[in-house]
Amino acid sequence: MKKDKPQKKKKGRSVQELLGIKTFTKYGLAAGKYELLFYLVSPTNISVLSHTNIEIKIRHLMMVLSAIPDIEITCTDSSECFDDNKSYLSDRLSEEQNPKVRKIIKKDIDFLDHIQMEMATARQFLFIARLKDRKEKQTFDAANRIEKTISEQGFEVQRMKKADIKRFLALYFEASMNGEQMPDIDGEQFYEVDDDEDAED
Secondary structure (H helix, E strand, O other), rough: OOOOOOOOOOOOOOHHHHEEEEEOOOOOOEEEEEEEEEEEHHHHHHHHHHHHHHHHHHHHHHHHHHHHOOEEEEEEEEOOOHHHHHHHHOOOOOHHOHHHHHHHHHHHHHHHHHHHHHHHHOOOEEEEEEEEEOHHHHHHHHHHHHHHHHHOOOOOOOEEOOOHHHHHHHHHHOOOOHHOOOOOOOOHHHHOOOHHHHHHH
């Protein structure tokens, strides 16, 4: 009888691999075969605009989409959302019998309401461009051209730098509201190279 060959244990994929994110680049984020460029576009309060001005804004957005047909648009919270926390505390409050604990839970809910109002749960709009097989100079030219195209249509726009992208990703994946402070590589803040040891080698 032939012995069955031992099966190789499949290595688990990291979250980074599942998301397709490779690394930060000079102008954006490397994901899969693409380099993603992120642009933060300031929202317009259309509730104070006339019907005519709203139509103009829509026309300007259509011009952007015509000039850059492959651009993607995403809308996210501009700060951390506490809805899940508040929902959990509300459930705890309805189950809790101890009046002292109930008082503490109510204070926690009031605190979350307060900081959420301070942080103003406004939305932020991101325009994302995917570039493929571009050299650095080509990426630089494309990044500037895209920003200029959006700006020319009356939108207040700025290309996001690494710290801005990190903060967006942290908010999007509900990891932290201080994403710009997170290390590029998980755990790198705990790794210190001794210069003296390097000098001896």
